[in-house]
Amino acid sequence: xxxxxxxxxxxxxxxxxxxxxxxxxxxxxxxxxxxxxxxxxxxxxxxxxxxxxxxxxxxxxxxxxxxxxxxxxxxxxxxxxxxxxxxxxxxxxxxxxxxxxxxxxxxxxxxxxxxxxxxxxxxxxxxxxxxxxxxxxxxxxxxxxxxxxxxxxxxxxxxxxxxxxxxxxxxxxxxxxxxxxxxxxxxxxxxxxxxxxxxxxxxxxxxxxxxxxxxxxxxxxxxxxxxxxxxxxxxxxxxxxxxxxxxxxxxxxxxxxxxxxxxxxxxxxxxxxxxxxxxxxxxxxxxxx
Numbered sequence: 001x002x003x004x005x006x007x008x009x010x011x012x013x014x015x016x017x018x019x020x021x022x023x024x025x026x027x028x029x030x031x032x033x034x035x036x037x038x039x040x041x042x043x044x045x046x047x048x049x050x051x052x053x054x055x056x057x058x059x060x061x062x063x064x065x066x067x068x069x070x071x072x073x074x075x076x077x078x079x080x081x082x083x084x085x086x087x088x089x090x091x092x093x094x095x096x097x098x099x100x101x102x103x104x105x106x107x108x109x110x111x112x113x114x115x116x117x118x119x120x121x122x123x124x125x126x127x128x129x130x131x132x133x134x135x136x137x138x139x140x141x142x143x144x145x146x147x148x149x150x151x152x153x154x155x156x157x158x159x160x161x162x163x164x165x166x167x168x169x170x171x172x173x174x175x176x177x178x179x180x181x182x183x184x185x186x187x188x189x190x191x192x193x194x195x196x197x198x199x200x201x202x203x204x205x206x207x208x209x210x211x212x213x214x215x216x217x218x219x220x221x222x223x224x225x226x227x228x229x230x231x232x233x234x235x236x237x238x239x240x241x242x243x244x245x246x247x248x249x250x251x252x253x254x255x256x257x258x259x260x261x262x263x264x265x266x267x268x269x270x271x272x273x274x275x276x277x278x279x280x281x282x283x284x285x286x287x288x289x
Contacts, residue, residue, distance in 0.1 A: 012047040012085045013040040014256045043260050047086070049267050058270045061183045062161040063088075064151055065259055068169030068235075069189030070228045071217060072200035074245040076208065078189065079165035081252055082259065086161070092150070094166020098143055105142060112138045116216075117167065118223035129226060136227045140168035148174055152278045156181060170231065171238040177276040179238065182269060185262045187255055188235040188242045190228055196246055197221065 010020045010029075015036060026032035034041045053059035065082050069075040076093065083091045105113050112120040112135055120135025121127060147164060154160045156178070169186065171179055178184055191197045201217045217224075232242050241258050245251040 008087055009044060009048050009051065011087070012256075013043045014085065014253055015040055043256070046260050046264050046267065050263050053267060053270065059266065060159050061266055061269065062155050062159045063259070063263060063266070064155040064161065064183045064185060065163050066169055066184070066186040067163065067165040067189065067255070068167065068186065068231070069191075069245075070167050070224045070231070072197050072204070073189040073191045073228075074200075074248065074251065075165045075167070075189055078245075078252060078255060079163045082255065083163045085256065086259075088161045088163050090154075090160065090162040092147070092162060092164045092166075094143060094147070094164070094168060097146070097166070098168075101142065101146060110138075110142065113142050116220070117227070118220035121223075132223055132226050133230050136168075136230065137170065137173075140170050141173050143168040144170060144173040148178055148278075149282075151178055151184065152276070153282055155183060156276060157279045157282055167227075170234050171240055172234055175276075175278055177278060181276060182262065182266050185259055186235075186240050187258055188231055188240055189245050189251070190232050190242055191246060192244055193246050194221070194225065197224075 007024060010023060010033070013020070013033065013036075015023075019036060023029050023032045023036070030041070030044070033044055050059070050063075063086065065079075067075045067079045067082065079091055079093075082088070102114055107114045112123040115122070117136060117139055118132075120139045121131040122135070124131040124134045124138075143166065147166070150162070151164070152175075155162055169188065171186065179186075191200075198218065198221070201214050201221075204217070205211075205214050235242050241254075243251050243254050243258075
């Protein structure tokens with residue numbers, strides 16, 4: 001089994017399965033890891049320390065990576081990599097979650113939520129940059145409020161690690177207590193090359209979306225580029241890392257560095273974090289103390 005004891009700790013290093021296999025076949029595994037590079041050894045020890053602290057219940061905080069970005073920035077693939085590396089069984093995809101929410105959100109009250117994100121501007125007037133952003137922000141607000149509650153309930157209240165990947169993430173729509181919680185690890189992805197984005201759109205039908213909907217993405221590309229610029233601008237205002245994914249390997253490594261930096265800080269906290277107000281509210285709703 002991949003997640004059997006100490007073996008799974010090596011997955012978090014970011015090394016390939018072939019390289020991990022070479023390490024596992026060595027007599028002195030940590031020494032073999034050291035030869036791969038200091039960075040990989042450091043990641044291993046940070047993750048090992050976190051697992052020791054959580055297993056002994058000296059630390060009860062989960063890790064909650066948010067992998068955000070517009071279509072074809074690589075968020076779904078990267079979320080899968082992160083979940084595998086850290087053995088996180090829960091991965092929440094924003095598209096599926098939005099589809100479920102549409103069953104319960106009033107179409108009469110929130111018509112912009114019941115359309116594609118690149119058509120939401122139509123409910124705000126003419127096709128202008130400002131209205132395209134307004135449509136994005138309006139649809140995003142509903143998704144972010146719902147995901148924030150899941151982050152607070154499952155992640156912070158229960159201490160369950162979850163990877164979230166979705167396109168609507170806007171930090172201004174989050175409660176600052178959640179946004180600044182040490183377990184909450186948001187990363188925004190961007191794709192600078194429009195040609196690379198077109199190439200990835202073409203691959204969607206072969207890799208993930210077998211029913212073939214790539215043509216509508218080509219038609220919506222100009223809207224996505226505007227929304228990406230706005231999302232990245234927002235992220236920078238809130239000091240949230242923005243990672244370019246044009247070079248995939250470099251991007252994946254950078255995201256791991258960001259997550260490990262936060263886990264390293266978590267390891268110092270042990271059980272010193274304060275309960276946030278939204279978690280107190282959730283407990284009160286359920287009649288808990």
